[in-house]
Amino acid sequence: DAKTTQPNSMESNEEEPVHLPCNHSTISGTDYIHWYRQLPSQGPEYVIHGLTSNVNNRMASLAIAEDRKSSTLILHRATLRDAAVYYCIRDNQGGKLIFGQGTELSVKP
């Protein structure tokens, strides 16, 4: 099964860091890990992706476990605009992303 496992929902306080976990215990060596998020009433948008090393960009950081069976998306300072459904996706480079249920993140002021 190419899907990943994520908690259904998480809560965070504004201005605090958020760690969103993802389990992909059956990942193969060439699968990339992608994170997308979907704001209410919008299409998904790219957040970050990586293969083995930890990755940082202006939106977030991605921490990948050494055995690659899990990863964590880190939002360093959550804002109200970060409230969204976050999807962790394995990409086997076969030309398509298969989405799971995602984690619904709510941010409290």
Place this chain on the structure above:
Amino acid sequence: NAGVTQTPKFRILKIGQSMTLQCTQDMNHNYMYWYRQDPGMGLKLIYYSVGAGITDKGEVPNGYNVSRSTTEDFPLRLELAAPSQTSVYFCASSSQVIYTFGSGTRLTVV
């Protein structure tokens, strides 16, 4: 820089009617996709294309058809609309690294 453009944004169809959802991208991406999203659920892949003239089925292709005559366009056809096809439809394109999604078409079949 338009990205991925979908039309229409909203549509109500009667059972048995047909329609085409339009999708166009201006990023010269070879890969294009159609997903549907039912309320409270994740996206499910309907069809995808790896280039002009090449299409393949995704997770839920029944009741839909696609064509890819140009790099830019990837229309999705519903031939006999059914209530089970009530959903939000998203088109996407990718460079095989980053996927760009359209804003969606909300379809209701009554």
